[in-house]
Amino acid sequence: MDKKDQVLHQQFSEYGRNAREWTRKCVLLLPQIERRQVWRKKGFGSIFEYAAKLAGMSRATVEEALRVLKKIENKAALQAVVAEKGLQRVRPVVSIATLDTADFWAEKARTMSKHSLETYVQNFRRECLPGEETKTVKLSMELSPETLEKLKRMKGDSTWQELMDRFLDGEKETVVSEIVPLDVKTKASSRHIPLRIQRQVRERSGGLCAYPGCSRRATSLHHTQRWALEKVHDPARLHALCTAHERLAHLGLIDNEEAPSSHWRLRTQPDFESNKRFVDQYVALYRPS
Numbered sequence: 001m002d003k004k005d006q007v008l009h010q011q012f013s014e015y016g017r018n019a020r021e022w023t024r025k026c027v028l029l030l031p032q033i034e035r036r037q038v039w040r041k042k043g044f045g046s047i048f049e050y051a052a053k054l055a056g057m058s059r060a061t062v063e064e065a066l067r068v069l070k071k072i073e074n075k076a077a078l079q080a081v082v083a084e085k086g087l088q089r090v091r092p093v094v095s096i097a098t099l100d101t102a103d104f105w106a107e108k109a110r111t112m113s114k115h116s117l118e119t120y121v122q123n124f125r126r127e128c129l130p131g132e133e134t135k136t137v138k139l140s141m142e143l144s145p146e147t148l149e150k151l152k153r154m155k156g157d158s159t160w161q162e163l164m165d166r167f168l169d170g171e172k173e174t175v176v177s178e179i180v181p182l183d184v185k186t187k188a189s190s191r192h193i194p195l196r197i198q199r200q201v202r203e204r205s206g207g208l209c210a211y212p213g214c215s216r217r218a219t220s221l222h223h224t225q226r227w228a229l230e231k232v233h234d235p236a237r238l239h240a241l242c243t244a245h246e247r248l249a250h251l252g253l254i255d256n257e258e259a260p261s262s263h264w265r266l267r268t269q270p271d272f273e274s275n276k277r278f279v280d281q282y283v284a285l286y287r288p289s
Helices: 003-035 047-055 059-071 076-085 087-093 102-111 114-128 145-155 160-168 195-204 243-250 275-286
Strands: 220-223 238-241
Touching (some): 047 059, 059 087, 076 087, 076 102, 087 102, 087 114, 102 114, 145 195, 195 220, 195 238, 220 243, 243 275
Antiparallel strands (some): 220 238
């Protein structure tokens, strides 16, 4: 790009940022405009016509804004996130945030990507909120020793229930290849993980994310001990994760991370004294959450 192209790009980017900021300000005014019927007093047929003609907002945007802002009308911390980050950033938490937890969820909404936040909320509901006890039944079946061994390898650190859920969800059957002993640690100067270890780690969770209850495809291999600290590719401390759970791991929000993945749970806050925290902060500079 030449100098003129760069100037044009900078101007457009600046105007775009300003446009988003002013749109967020308009969104925050909508509940008051609706409540006081300002649109009617100014001669418009509806609040949708009012918002469309004065701010270029679609009907869907207005409806969603009124719905979300009604849920957080008494939660100033979440309203501040809307003003700073936009309406979409708080959508995942509006149905779970209470007056007592609004500050907690506002901090999560401010620091996480929308996708990571959605995943965090899903796991939080399952792990941290009281609910009905899940009923289980016992099932017996006859299997050959070879088939049983294959199933055990596919199950890996997950539970039998999670393995069955993958089958019922139509997940592709995983072919188990040669297994690398878990005590084989590869000392390396490169972050590149040997292919045989990559295969083992992915097959251990059937090609899916290793986080308990997650059925997404794995997109990366995560060193729970952080490779930068030890320069070791240890299969026992490598796990296949989806993008969202990999981001949560580097935010320090997975507890029991050194244990088998079936023992993992969410953390509400990272361990600020952990050596991993320094690595994770460095990673965040190059890869936003």
